Amino acid sequence: MSATTDVTQPAPSTTAPAAADTARRRLGLGRFRELSLIPAILVLGLIGFIVSPAFLTADNLIGVAQQSTELSLLVLATALILICGRMDLSLESTIGVAPVIAVWLVLPTSGGRFNGLGLFPEWMAIPLCLLVGVAIGALNGFLILKLRLNGFIVTLGALTMLRGLQVALSEGQSIVDLPSSFTYLGKASWFGVPAAIWICAVLFAAGGSALAWLRHGRALYAIGGNAEAARTAGIRVDRIVWAVLILGSLLAAFAGILYSGHYGSISATQGSGWIFQVFAATVIGGVSLNGGKGSVFGALTGVLTLQLVVNVMTLAGVPALWNQFLNGAIIIVALIISRFASGEKQE
Amino acid sequence: MADTATIPAAGSGTPAPVAEATGISKRFGATVALRDARISIAEGESHALVGRNGAGKSTLVSILTGLQQPDTGSLRFSGAPAPAFGDIDAWRSKVACVYQHSTIIGELTVAENLFLNRQSPGAVRPIRWKQLRQRAQELLGEYGVAVDPAARARDLTVEQRQFVEIARALSFGARFIILDEPTAKLDARGIGRLFDKLRDLQQQGVAFLFISHHLQEVYDLCTTVTVYRDAAHILTAPVAQLGHRLLVEAMTGEAAPAAPGSASASPVAPAGRSELLRIEALSLPGTCEDLSLSVRSGEVVGLAGAAASGNVQVGEAVAGLHRATSGRISVGGRNVRTGSVPSALAAGVGFVPEDRHLQGLVNNRSVAENATLTVTDQLGPFGVVLPARTRAFAQHMIRDLDIKTPQATTPVSALSGGNQQKVVVARALATDPHVLVAIRPTNGVDVKSKEFLLGRIRRAADEGKAALIVSDELDDLKACDRVVVMFHGRVVAEFDRGWKDEHVVAAIEGVADTTTPTAASTASGNHQHGR
Numbered sequence: 001m002s003a004t005t006d007v008t009q010p011a012p013s014t015t016a017p018a019a020a021d022t023a024r025r026r027l028g029l030g031r032f033r034e035l036s037l038i039p040a041i042l043v044l045g046l047i048g049f050i051v052s053p054a055f056l057t058a059d060n061l062i063g064v065a066q067q068s069t070e071l072s073l074l075v076l077a078t079a080l081i082l083i084c085g086r087m088d089l090s091l092e093s094t095i096g097v098a099p100v101i102a103v104w105l106v107l108p109t110s111g112g113r114f115n116g117l118g119l120f121p122e123w124m125a126i127p128l129c130l131l132v133g134v135a136i137g138a139l140n141g142f143l144i145l146k147l148r149l150n151g152f153i154v155t156l157g158a159l160t161m162l163r164g165l166q167v168a169l170s171e172g173q174s175i176v177d178l179p180s181s182f183t184y185l186g187k188a189s190w191f192g193v194p195a196a197i198w199i200c201a202v203l204f205a206a207g208g209s210a211l212a213w214l215r216h217g218r219a220l221y222a223i224g225g226n227a228e229a230a231r232t233a234g235i236r237v238d239r240i241v242w243a244v245l246i247l248g249s250l251l252a253a254f255a256g257i258l259y260s261g262h263y264g265s266i267s268a269t270q271g272s273g274w275i276f277q278v279f280a281a282t283v284i285g286g287v288s289l290n291g292g293k294g295s296v297f298g299a300l301t302g303v304l305t306l307q308l309v310v311n312v313m314t315l316a317g318v319p320a321l322w323n324q325f326l327n328g329a330i331i332i333v334a335l336i337i338s339r340f341a342s343g344e345k346q347e
Numbered sequence: 348m349a350d351t352a353t354i355p356a357a358g359s360g361t362p363a364p365v366a367e368a369t370g371i372s373k374r375f376g377a378t379v380a381l382r383d384a385r386i387s388i389a390e391g392e393s394h395a396l397v398g399r400n401g402a403g404k405s406t407l408v409s410i411l412t413g414l415q416q417p418d419t420g421s422l423r424f425s426g427a428p429a430p431a432f433g434d435i436d437a438w439r440s441k442v443a444c445v446y447q448h449s450t451i452i453g454e455l456t457v458a459e460n461l462f463l464n465r466q467s468p469g470a471v472r473p474i475r476w477k478q479l480r481q482r483a484q485e486l487l488g489e490y491g492v493a494v495d496p497a498a499r500a501r502d503l504t505v506e507q508r509q510f511v512e513i514a515r516a517l518s519f520g521a522r523f524i525i526l527d528e529p530t531a532k533l534d535a536r537g538i539g540r541l542f543d544k545l546r547d548l549q550q551q552g553v554a555f556l557f558i559s560h561h562l563q564e565v566y567d568l569c570t571t572v573t574v575y576r577d578a579a580h581i582l583t584a585p586v587a588q589l590g591h592r593l594l595v596e597a598m599t600g601e602a603a604p605a606a607p608g609s610a611s612a613s614p615v616a617p618a619g620r621s622e623l624l625r626i627e628a629l630s631l632p633g634t635c636e637d638l639s640l641s642v643r644s645g646e647v648v649g650l651a652g653a654a655a656s657g658n659v660q661v662g663e664a665v666a667g668l669h670r671a672t673s674g675r676i677s678v679g680g681r682n683v684r685t686g687s688v689p690s691a692l693a694a695g696v697g698f699v700p701e702d703r704h705l706q707g708l709v710n711n712r713s714v715a716e717n718a719t720l721t722v723t724d725q726l727g728p729f730g731v732v733l734p735a736r737t738r739a740f741a742q743h744m745i746r747d748l749d750i751k752t753p754q755a756t757t758p759v760s761a762l763s764g765g766n767q768q769k770v771v772v773a774r775a776l777a778t779d780p781h782v783l784v785a786i787r788p789t790n791g792v793d794v795k796s797k798e799f800l801l802g803r804i805r806r807a808a809d810e811g812k813a814a815l816i817v818s819d820e821l822d823d824l825k826a827c828d829r830v831v832v833m834f835h836g837r838v839v840a841e842f843d844r845g846w847k848d849e850h851v852v853a854a855i856e857g858v859a860d861t862t863t864p865t866a867a868s869t870a871s872g873n874h875q876h877g878r
Contacts, residue, residue: 213473215466222452222463229450232414233463234435292454 037285037301040334044308052315062193064304064311066262069196070095072303073255074271074278075285076207077248079299082282083211084244085224085291086144086151090158091252091278094136095271097166098253099260102129103178104169114175122179126257129182133253136162137246144245145238159275167268176265186261196258203251207296216240224291277327281306284334305334363426364389365523365554366411366442371420373406380406381417382579386556388523390425393545393555395565395586398575399598404558405447407575408527411556413438424523436519443516443524451508453501458483460500461515490514491544506537510544517553524548525556528655530564542568560653561834562594562858574598591858595849599821620644621679623813624665624782629674629685634660635836638674642782642813647805649827650817653855656833659701662786662817666698667691679781692721697780699772699788701817707771708759715741715755718773744773749799765796772800776807783807786817801826819855821848 107116285302287294
């Protein structure tokens with residue numbers, strides 16, 4: 001005796017052309033849905049322009065973009081994983097633990113404030129960091145897809161475990177003496193704009209294109225929409241989901257490199273608590289928690305919205321103590337707007 | 348029943364059938380899904396596969412489409428051995444299948460659904476959307492399906508989706524297509540259009556294996572029919588040579604002793620008794636239209652019908668699970684707001700749901716808690732649930748329904764299926780309802796429990812209640828005073844006590860002349876069937 005339901009079943013066709021017409025109209029709306037946060041971003045820009053002359057300067061906007069880079073990479077990863085109907089909470093720990101392990105493996109055994117194992121040359125720091133990301137994704141995938149454990153709890157466990165590993169390895173300290181190769185990407189500026197912004201733009205463009213124009217990208221939508229149907233269509237569901245989980249962790253590890261470079265150190269709480277913001281940005285950007293729906297572009301607008309809100313609030317002189325409250329409020333308001341803009345229930 | 352010889356492939360030419368399975372056996376754990384089964388479909392033939400639930404039809408389909416491997420037996424397509432297990436593309440060039448469950452992905456466009464996982468020539472080659480839509484348009488045009496390839500699939504009607512699935516299935520080049528209950532969700536006009544389409548395809552030389560619960564459709568569409576029963580092949584014969592009666596007999600099997608409990612036939616409820624449940628012109632979206640039914644005090648009425656007939660939905664609507672688009676349901680003269688479980692409970696409806704695991708029981712909680720779930724308001728003041736009163740209430744019900752449980756505090760999941768079902772029935776009766784609605788009340792329970800449960804429902808009626816048993820099990824229906832049969836959302840027949848099995852089965856399967864006479868003799872015919 002569950003909740004009341006309507007027996008919903010499309011009525012038998014009346015006339016085919018009429019049905020096709022409504023379908024086309026809905027498709028138009030569906031496309032529009034991806035852009036539903038653009039007006040919000042424009043409104044935020046207008047408010048920013050009114051409250052402070054400092055808002056519409058290159059420095060400020062680049063600053064906002066730079067601060068969005070690490071978060072946006074996690075959002076990209078989460079968008080991909082959510083579209084194929086899974087979730088990975090451990091991304092927020094991967095962003096911290098992967099750089100720590102890499103640095104621990106390359107730093108010399110003595111002489112610094114933080115002593116590593118010195119097993120590899122210093123230029124190996126970045127490849128090692130990415131490799132750790134791959135390993136974490138592969139492990140999550142193994143637990144979820146081979147052992148058929150619950151993905152939410154597995155990655156929740158991984159979140160805690162990896163955070164603990166980072167604290168244990170770094171002895172709870174920030175690691176400041178990083179190899180120069182490791183900090184380059186986060187620090188460098190190409191053509192007057194931080195390299196991190198270029199890299200993120202390229203990665204988003206690549207992700208968006210793959211989802212739009214590649215078979216394997218489209219397979220994510222099929223899997224998230226109806227995994228059984230995807231399997232009967234010949235899509236290797238488990239293999240692709242596994243690949244996406246690995247890719248997600250890889251992106252998180254890469255975000256860790258950018259973050260460490262940007263601040264010149266690996267802080268012990270790097271990424272801690274981010275996953276809520278990541279999920280919020282992804283979902284208000286139009287990606288469905290149930291899978292099969294959304295786009296990376298929409299997710300990107302989600303991140304930018306959240307970051308702009310904080311920036312505008314700061315410029316408007318709202319005490320930073322209110323940030324958390326406003327962030328939460330903005331998430332709920334954005335959800336309500338997208339619920340009615342798309343006309344679909346979010347269950 | 349002896350095997351009838353398989354008819355030779357019609358016409359001259361190729362002797363090799365498009366699909367031929369011999370000696371197929373398949374077990375799932377302790378259950379035998381198929382025992383030495385066989386089937387052979389000739390080129391361009393429309394072949395029907397019929398059987399009651401559990402006859403092994405679905406297993407055969409998944410073996411024929413390469414989704415499951417048979418334990419024994421061999422499978423040949425057009426004379427050549429079947430492709431290797433797991434080589435999905437090779438299988439699909441041999442056999443196409445429109446599954447019972449839709450494999451259309453609602454969020455994607457029609458074009459993308461048609462070419463899922465082959466949108467572009469290579470994995471790293473970008474998809475050219477315009478071209479894809481054009482190819483989709485051509486494919487749909489080829490099979491005369493009027494659907495916009497750019498439409499989102501979820502916006503299509505059920506019928507359009509079905510056509511899209513058929514077009515997709517055939518686009519792999521197979522000349523043999525399996526249709527697993529394709530008409531289950533279609534209305535009469537949709538079915539007509541589907542059949543027109545299938546006949547067109549047949550003229551192009553496509554062979555069908557058509558699976559349906561509705562025998563009339565078999566007569567309309569197919570030339571050959573194969574009957575399975577209890578996981579085994581029973582017969583294969585030309586449809587024209589097999590009358591309705593013989594076909595139903597083959598499906599239900601030979602005679603067996605009459606159902607126990609029902610032999611002590613209590614007299615038909617006197618017409619003067621008051622009407623307790625009244626359904627007037629009830630319409631549920633997509634399932635039933637303009638349905639009227641009434642059950643009197645002291646009467647047990649059976650609402651029979653096959654899976655897609657809508658009988659279960661009508662039963663659930665009485666219990667408040669579905670909102671009606673029009674019509675009224677009243678209990679003891681009191682109107683029930685459709686779609687509201689509290690309103691139905693308040694009016695005095697007790698409900699035994701279809702699936703006790705999904706809708707009935709809270710598995711890891713105790714028998715006592717489960718049995719008193721509907722009456723927590725009677726177990727103490729101000730919303731308090733007093734353990735002592737719960738225990739007393741539960742003890743009473745355990746005695747009343749003869750539930751075999753070590754203790755009232757035993758988790759309900761530790762009980763046998765029959766006893767679990769008794770807990771569900773106990774709960775439905777706990778509110779002392781005026782009307783008891785029981786959907787497949789004996790589903791998956793042993794013979795003893797079955798007898799007891801049906802007897803208990805009868806006793807409730809004898810106490811002046813009204814009972815509605817929604818089921819397609821003949822044993823359940825035998826316990827009823829009156830059986831109303833639904834087919835595709837409408838009442839097609841009504842039988843008083845003493846009906847013959849074949850008449851009811853024929854009505855359920857949709858092959859009855861609507862004027863089936865209600866025979867007077869008691870049920871002594873054949874009634875054994877699958878499950």
